[in-house]
Amino acid sequence: PGNNSNTPGNNSNTPGNNSNTPGNNSNTPGNNNSSANATPRVDFSVSYEGIKNTANKDIRELAQKKEIDGAVILKSYKVNLGNQSSSGNDFNLSSIPLKTLVSQNYRETVVAQAEGQDHTITRNGVAHIYRQNYSLIAGITPTGLTLNGESEKLDADDDDTNILIKGYTTQNLPTAGKFDYSGIASDGDKKGKLAYSVDFDSGKGSGKITGLDSDIHLNEAEIKKMSYTNKETDGTIINGHGIEGSSNRGSYRLGFFGPEAEEIVGTVDDRNNGEIGFAGSR
Structure with a gap:
């Protein structure tokens, strides 16, 4: 847990999927129909495509700050969280120990093309994660940003902790x-x-x-x-x-x-x- 904006509510198009289905706790049919005696399936996955889309938006904003003209094309995206690494699959946070505040290193590596050249952007951070039987909250705090190997100063908005709830x-x-x-x-x-x-x-x-x-x-x-x-x-x-x-x-x-x-x-x-x-x- 950390700091940021968006506020909690509750349930989902979500844990880890991008369909907008109100009242649905995951993309598993029938998840909300579990009886009181049954153990429901709890989806603690984080959508790879979702975080990639967020990174794409942030990279375009960075290009505007750098006054880069023309289209910005996202060529590759890789994210590391603790010992998990993905270039296409969702992250599964179900292995986080119960009721223990865990800190894991977070790193995003992006290759984007702008003005005919490839640029490599990395964003480092720390994720503080707390999992219960049916819920999880994480705060991801950025700690550093590099562009083509050179460190960039984090703006005030860039170092806010981003909250994730599943x-x-x-x-x-x-x-x-x-x-x-x-x-x-x-x-x-x-x-x-x-x-x-x-x-x-x-x-x-x-x-x-x-x-x-x-x-x-x-x-x-x-x-x-x-x-x-x-x-x-x-x-x-x-x-x-x-x-x-x-x-x-x-x-x-x-x-x-x-x-x-x-x-x-x-x-x-x-x-x-x-x-x-x-x-x-x-």
């Missing part, structure tokens, strides 16, 4: 009961603790994050249908139920995951420090 979103919320969720929060540098309570009788929730400088009070807000787009990463969309409210540090959003809302994942849009990611289970 998982099996809750389609039928509990209609009664109060549940306490506990877990972690992270701003990309430090790790804190999450405590959040949801009263499904009243349809409201509130909580607190501690351990990240001053406490963050997640004020009470109502459950509603929500959506989230992994805009800065693989472009996939999540649809489901969540909560959107205010805090003393900025607005927050979270989504419910698991067949019976066993988990939550969300972000705080910290006014001063970018986005803070959090996740918890009951």
Whole structure:
């Protein structure tokens, strides 16, 4: 978890695919029809084509900054995450250890043609990843950019942490009961603790994050249908139920995951420090 923009909602055209099918947790037919006694298939894949499309957009913006005229053609794209490498396949994050904040090196290598010449661009970063049984949140923080082997200065927008959320979103919320969720929060540098309570009788929730400088009070807000787009990463969309409210540090959003809302994942849009990611289970 880290900082950035896009806000959590919940469920998917997505985990790892690019079809826009509201209310669908993956591209596996019937994923949302799992009974309470069955273990649903949770798709923790990251769309290669999605992150390639995002990189293509960023490279064209870089060309504009460099005042390069004419068309920019993306000739090849390769991405490395930890010990995984791909030039065409989706990434599978299901092997990330449960409930452990993991850091992995991230690297994109692009060859693009502009003005008749090939240019090699590399983007390095660190991904902080936290996986639960039904959900996952990652914050990818850029650390360096090179153009044809020469280092480029990262702009303010370039070093924002990009949030990625995946998982099996809750389609039928509990209609009664109060549940306490506990877990972690992270701003990309430090790790804190999450405590959040949801009263499904009243349809409201509130909580607190501690351990990240001053406490963050997640004020009470109502459950509603929500959506989230992994805009800065693989472009996939999540649809489901969540909560959107205010805090003393900025607005927050979270989504419910698991067949019976066993988990939550969300972000705080910290006014001063970018986005803070959090996740918890009951």
